Amino acid sequence: MSIRAEKEAESTRDSSEYEKTETDKGNGGLEEEIETTRDKKPEIAQDDLGDDLERHLSRKSTRKQKLEPEKHPLMDLENSLVGWESQDDPINPRNLTEKRKWSILGGVSAITFLTPLSSSILGPAIPFLNEDFNNTSQILGSFTVSVFVLGFAVGPLFFSPLSEIFGRRIVLNVSNVIFCAFSLGCALAPNLNSLIVMRFLAGLGGSACLTIGAGVISDLFPIEQRGKAMAVYTLGVLFGPTIGPIIGGFIAQRAGWRWVFRVIFITGVLLSAAILALYPESNHVVLLDRKTARLRKELDRPELLNILTHKKDTNSLLRRNILLQGLIRPLRLLFTSPIVFLLSLYMSFVFGLLFLLFTTITQVYIKTYGWSPELCGLSFLGVGLGNFLGIMFVARTSDATIVRLTKRNNGVYEPEFRLPTCVFFGFLIPISFFWYGWTTYYHVHWVVPIIGLLPFGCGMMGIFAPIQTYLIDSFPQYAASAVAGLTAIRCLFGAVLPLAGPSMYEALGLGWGNSLLGFVACAMIPFPALIYKYGGVIRKKWPVNM
Template sequence: MNSAHDRDVRSSTSSETHNPDLEKGEARTEKEDEATIAEKKLTLSQEPQDDIGAELEKHLSRKSTKKDQLPPEKYPLSDLDNNLVGWDSQDDPVNPRNFPDSKKWTLLGFVAAITFLSPLASSIFAPAVVFVNEAFHNESQLLGSFAVSVYILGFAFGPLVLSPLSEIYGRVIVLNCSNIFFCAFTLGCALAPNLGGLIALRFLAGVGGSACLTIGTAVIADMFVPAQRGKAVALYSVGILFGPILGPICGGFIAQRAGWRWDFWVVFIVGCLLTGGLIVFNKETYQPVLLKRKTERLRKELNRPELQNIMTYDKDASSTSGASILKQGIIRPVKMLTKSPIVLFCSLYMSFLFGLLYLLFTTITPVFIRTYGWSPEITGLAYLGIGIGNFMGIAFVAKTSDATIIRLAKKNKGVYEPEMRLPLCVFFGLLIPVSFFWYGWTAYYKVHWIVPIISLVPFGFGVMGIFAPLQTYMIDCFPQYAASAMAGMTAMRCLFGAMLPLAGPSMYATMGLGWGNSMLGFVAIAFIPVPALLFRYGKHIRERYPIKV
């Protein structure tokens, strides 16, 4: 056998698994002879690999063992000898886990940028609704609100298909095609001939813009070990939460000065630039797809059609077909929502907060126009309270998240548990009802305009402090199903984001700003114990209700 090819296909394996960032200095004391090494290598090579999360935890996030230090001639068997194709070694540079930090953060930066633009597109249109109603002679406030929130409805449906497609064809092609789809229908919105057409085109643009919401978290799981994910998710989450804040600030000025259609033209131009950048610089990060391509290449080069991808070895061929993966990918998020209490409660909490966020997006403009007599372009500045809170929250999470889990893991004898992400969520949860009580009654009594704006700062801070840790918690709990877990969570939260704002106008008309917002604050109080309960019982729940999909 050609030695170059042997090196190309030999996978690094180890009989112990641990996280190097959390278990530094741990050394093995058990001595193994060469026969035992060979037997363990063969056994590990034949273990089924369900997904990238399980593979990386078992093969990649660990230090070298004595077997890894043996010279090549001491290996009695290799994965190639067993007709299996894996990574060259645990330091294989093709493995996304081994990308240089500069490359990892560049890739994540591009994904975070499009993830910033897509949610921004959801709200940039909000201050322009008054101009659209005038242009299309619409007198229904419900239809005007729906023209804004229908975009989020596209977010709810897109991930259910796009997430499994990324597991068939890879992250890059699905993300690039979705971004092109997003740009095309954003162009359609700019040219919409009537309100009905605008609503339909907004929905389709939302479907295209939804890919980054789930594929982005999957890319984080592909490239980063658990101890690095807190900072990565914090950067990624900036776009999801701050994009919708910046949208109305820009949209109000653009709509009044250049016309409402220019809100969409701006998004279209920036979207084309970011999509072009991703097409040029983005790299595939999904390990099963990378190893599949490597396997196909080696089959041709070595004339060995029997070679198999180590991540799909011992699996039923029908279960790895494209149609089967797509079917499972659509069904799996629903199963995870219904069968895993962790996924369900985290999704409900995040969905409620997301619904509150978009309720504010669709109601702040009319509140400040009617209560304080502001013009549409100036009302965008009322969203600064949420934006400032978001920045404060993301800075706090980025600073403390990974450091906290490392500290708690050391106290837990070096054993990391995903629940270590959650303790501070209780504090952040307290800020949500405080903000709504404060905002509702100050706006009701027409206190100086700066006070209701300041009252939204705790909301922005609290939402970010809950949103980022819960997303990271879901990735850590279900690394092999990270994309599916996030698809289910995204679908539910976007349904809330699309539907809850539709109830806003009638709720405020019936209950007023004071009691209407107070009712939402009371519901937020009911959710505060969720992170505390998951911190206390999450491990038990995961063990009692394992994901079998």
């Protein structure tokens, strides 16, 4: 065999192994990803499972005696393909130090905590805002809160595919500037109409981090670390809206509702500046695109192609067509994949319930228990504590669970292994709404409804984190787009469902109104179970054409 043929064969093997890892198919997917767990201390349960899996696979196959490290596509200039210099290439984001990876994720998670917090922080301030603007419409007052989430629904459809084409860093930084600018605009709004417009645009800018974070996790972390990474990231997404009303109530009553937005603006500027200074580009395709462009110029070889996208490059697609495909990808994933659609519908309903509480619980505690607006934010402590307990459980069990299930599956990893716990957490949602609805209806002591919302907060975390991690594992190269489709529909529910709250409670009362929501939540519990059982077959037999 000639030297050229040998290199071509080696490049083909590297590229195919990379694609197999990214699509999580076959025995190699998880084996290659969990190599790093073998040398850890034995007292860590997940690592013990990794060792057990290695011994199991070693007994099963005499040809492959040990787990191999993850393979990345390497340089093959003779075939005009540009890849990583070596498996340990420091430019590859997967080879960053653990401290560096977690610091990057921490920065993205911080801004992802702030923007969802901004979505709900205005809730307790609605009475003061209505008084200033002479507004008597409950629906319009609720819409002032939920219109921010409508911006969350629209923004990811653009920002996520743009981050996959032009890079995470530039898109995240531009969106942060938009968020900060229009948060200041909210503080200066002269009337209710302008405030609603500014809130929508601020939500639009603040939406990018909600889905780019999923892309960052896919860029930086191997499969066996993504559960823990997603738990940290999701903490901000769901814990932020819970903290928002607690802060907003005190600020609005003591300093005025405009200071709510001033605090958001100041904090947003500080976090955006830190991300601008510290966060590097992490998108593998974009990094190799830049390297390809540099080598084309330095070596005077215009025929060089990115090894990750060379099949697309050979089709001579125009840049505008690539951009168009990227922009419609989230919608294609959402509406052509029954997996993405069903899980998105489930998450969307639960997210809508959260914002229904944000827009109604203040009035419930004012009328039922005689609380002041600043104290009403404390009614979300039950949801917040539930969020914390739920995310702790997910962080400690998610990655260990997939290693154990992979062992039982003869060493073959499937993304569906993320979903079994969702069924258990799903039962907590209706329990909370039956509890909360009837205790407030019968004017039971104020602490009882707060405790009743604790299972809801726990259930939300136990549903959101595994589902988002499942989508990252199922569509690793397009993780941001997959989560964008999910985010769009759930934020649409978050914006619209609260508008039905006042009329529903007026017609059915707090008891039967919340029970109706609990019954719907019960009907959706089987969704993750169905995807767990049939999702792998659907993904493999009817893959989505990207």
